[in-house]
Amino acid sequence: FLARPAEALSPPANLSQKEEATASPEASETAEASEAAEKAKAAAKLTETTEEVKGRLESILDKQKLGPLTATNFIKYAIRQAAKMGIPLNTIVLVFLVPVAATLIAFFRYVVGFSGFGIFTPVMISVAFIATGLGQGLILFLVILSVAILFRFLTRHLRIHFLARMSLLLLFISWGVFGLFYFGPKAGFSQVADISIFPILIMILLVENFMEILIGKSRREAFQMTWQTLLVAIVGYYLFNWSWLQEQVLLHPEPIFLLVILFNLFLGRYTKLRLSEYPRFWPIIKSKKPS
Numbered sequence: 001f002l003a004r005p006a007e008a009l010s011p012p013a014n015l016s017q018k019e020e021a022t023a024s025p026e027a028s029e030t031a032e033a034s035e036a037a038e039k040a041k042a043a044a045k046l047t048e049t050t051e052e053v054k055g056r057l058e059s060i061l062d063k064q065k066l067g068p069l070t071a072t073n074f075i076k077y078a079i080r081q082a083a084k085m086g087i088p089l090n091t092i093v094l095v096f097l098v099p100v101a102a103t104l105i106a107f108f109r110y111v112v113g114f115s116g117f118g119i120f121t122p123v124m125i126s127v128a129f130i131a132t133g134l135g136q137g138l139i140l141f142l143v144i145l146s147v148a149i150l151f152r153f154l155t156r157h158l159r160i161h162f163l164a165r166m167s168l169l170l171l172f173i174s175w176g177v178f179g180l181f182y183f184g185p186k187a188g189f190s191q192v193a194d195i196s197i198f199p200i201l202i203m204i205l206l207v208e209n210f211m212e213i214l215i216g217k218s219r220r221e222a223f224q225m226t227w228q229t230l231l232v233a234i235v236g237y238y239l240f241n242w243s244w245l246q247e248q249v250l251l252h253p254e255p256i257f258l259l260v261i262l263f264n265l266f267l268g269r270y271t272k273l274r275l276s277e278y279p280r281f282w283p284i285i286k287s288k289k290p291s
Contacts, residue, residue: 057089096249113276116229117209126236128199147176
């Protein structure tokens with residue numbers, strides 16, 4: 001007689017199964033929403049002032065508790081004051097990462113032996129890759145470079161001044177970029193429609209350097225400097241997108257800048273063989289070794 005009330009109070013087995021069935025879609029939707037938010041947060045571009053980027057960088061600053069203002073943390077205070085005045089944290093991170101990327105390019109120049117187009121062009125191309133995405137940026141670069149090579153082939157017998165030639169090149173590049181915008185979505189590359197004018201101008205700057213070397217020196221040297229510049233820019237792209245490094249320049253900018261200064265002073269006095277020169281001089285190095 002007493003067992004019946006207990007059975008009446010306990011929910012039926014089929015009812016609990018129904019509750020689990022109704023709860024599981026809600027849980028799965030919540031999990032999918034959180035997963036989508038994480039993906040959007042990871043895919044957010046550092047050049048864009050979106051809520052995902054702002055939230056991630058602000059959370060990095062919130063991790064750190066500052067002590068009294070001293071000579072070893074004044075940049076940390078300046079970062080927080082700038083953020084309070086409305087300066088986007090992603091802009092601060094990009095500005096602080098530029099000398100780090102320039103140091104990387106100097107390392108490739110003096111230690112590895114890459115020539116490339118100076119130091120500013122690879123840094124700007126890295127930032128352009130961040131704005132477009134690496135895949136879309138490479139497609140844009142290949143289109144502009146192909147148009148430049150085709151233009152050079154078609155006008156190789158045309159005797160005109162350099163600036164007039166470059167103006168005609170820009171006309172051809174404009175047609176090529178418009179063709180990319182028009183045919184790209186039809187070919188399945190819908191992301192190319194989101195490319196702004198800023199990365200296009202940077203890619204044109206690289207092609208202008210390519211054309212100057214191509215006209216003034218040789219085709220081989222022009223292609224070599226171009227692919228080396230592009231390779232260094234890709235490495236710089238991953239450096240800019242490195243979350244750990246972004247966190248370090250926000251939380252510990254003073255030691256980062258000190259390391260940049262010391263490393264550049266070391267590179268400025270580096271006089272040994274570059275890594276790319278070892279295969280060339282290896283017979284001489286081997287002959288001087290004691291037998």
